[in-house]
Amino acid sequence: MKTRWFGAVAAVAGLMAYAVPASAFEISSSSFPADGTFPAKYVANVIGCTGQNVSPEVKWANPPDGTKSFAVTMYDPDAPTGSGFWHWIAVNIPPDVTELKEGQASEGGKMPAGTIQARDDDGLSHYLGPCPPKGDKPHHYTITVYAVNVPKLEGIDSMSSGALVGFSLHYMTIGKASMTYTYGR
Numbered sequence: 001m002k003t004r005w006f007g008a009v010a011a012v013a014g015l016m017a018y019a020v021p022a023s024a025f026e027i028s029s030s031s032f033p034a035d036g037t038f039p040a041k042y043v044a045n046v047i048g049c050t051g052q053n054v055s056p057e058v059k060w061a062n063p064p065d066g067t068k069s070f071a072v073t074m075y076d077p078d079a080p081t082g083s084g085f086w087h088w089i090a091v092n093i094p095p096d097v098t099e100l101k102e103g104q105a106s107e108g109g110k111m112p113a114g115t116i117q118a119r120d121d122d123g124l125s126h127y128l129g130p131c132p133p134k135g136d137k138p139h140h141y142t143i144t145v146y147a148v149n150v151p152k153l154e155g156i157d158s159m160s161s162g163a164l165v166g167f168s169l170h171y172m173t174i175g176k177a178s179m180t181y182t183y184g185r
Helices: 002-018 162-172
Strands: 027-028 060-063 069-076 085-093 139-148 172-183
Touching: 027 139, 027 172, 060 139, 069 162, 085 139, 085 162, 139 162, 162 172
Parallel strands: none
Antiparallel strands: 027 060, 069 085, 069 139, 139 172
16 A cells, blocks of 8 residues: 555656746846836836936846847836837847847837837837826836747838737737836826
8 A cells, every 4th residue: 555655656756746837937127126116227218208218128037938039118107198008119129139238228229130129109219217297196118028939030020010919919929927007106
């Protein structure tokens, strides 16, 4: 009896060794404080906002197998537009890149070779920091890194809209990781 029980435990332990999941795809940034708010440095400098409009540092790790490129977006679902607001869209980031440094996606910054920054909802092809309407409750800004199964999203250029990029990403994403921060004024 003891022998069968020990054999069953050994078999289950052996199976568990093969069932250990891979590390989860994750995103992080040292640009934001623990309280989850946007520092002024990363806030827009338009429409009454007086930030510096510097793009934050974004790092990622443990992408899924089969990742051939990355995309990074920042989206405000609380914008009073009926469809939210795209603040930042970068696609075709090479698969060996695991970080965008602070300021790299800002106007005049140097993105990794082959990367395309598509048009945000203000018509800009670079990072645009938060700038919600004065008096609104703080808005949520979600930064997402997408693991993409193709090296290049076809038909996307610097004039492509967030909706078009989102449509392409919908079909080519094999994993994603997000972090959300708030800002109000």
